[in-house]
Amino acid sequence: MKTFPLRLxxxxxxxxxxxxxxxxxPLLDGLxxxxxxxxxxxxxxxxxxxxxxxxxxxxFDGETLVDLVVTRGLIKIENGEVLVLVDSAELPSExxxxxxxxxxxxxxxxxxxxxxxxxxxxxxxxxxRAMARLKYKPHNMG
Numbered sequence: 401m402k403t404f405p406l407r408l409x410x411x412x413x414x415x416x417x418x419x420x421x422x423x424x425x426p427l428l429d430g431l432x433x434x435x436x437x438x439x440x441x442x443x444x445x446x447x448x449x450x451x452x453x454x455x456x457x458x459x460f461d462g463e464t465l466v467d468l469v470v471t472r473g474l475i476k477i478e479n480g481e482v483l484v485l486v487d488s489a490e491l492p493s494e495x496x497x498x499x500x501x502x503x504x505x506x507x508x509x510x511x512x513x514x515x516x517x518x519x520x521x522x523x524x525x526x527x528x529r530a531m532a533r534l535k536y537k538p539h540n541m542g
Contacts, residue, residue: 402436
């Protein structure tokens, strides 16, 4: 299968840089798929689950299908190269379910308070992130 260069950056780390066979990211219209030879485009990424199919690599213990939870960001495809910029990207094994649950409760409380649009948008973003993390985190994992 043909590959394309992917660079996936989170605010706190370079999550992945290397060849990719396919990529699925959550956009406004739903999951959006990218393969080699994709036309140039830009899009807004929403909180949710992304999936990348990559050649086996040490970074992901030889896994070829990698699921990750992402927050808001952007995807840019230009000249066959894909750049993904997100606030955060986490593997399911990195998610602390208790911390995500507390964050979701706090964000939901913030949404109920009378506040300005900026505070509302921040709380809404935090709630979306926490809900995406809780939705993906398998309950049988530590």
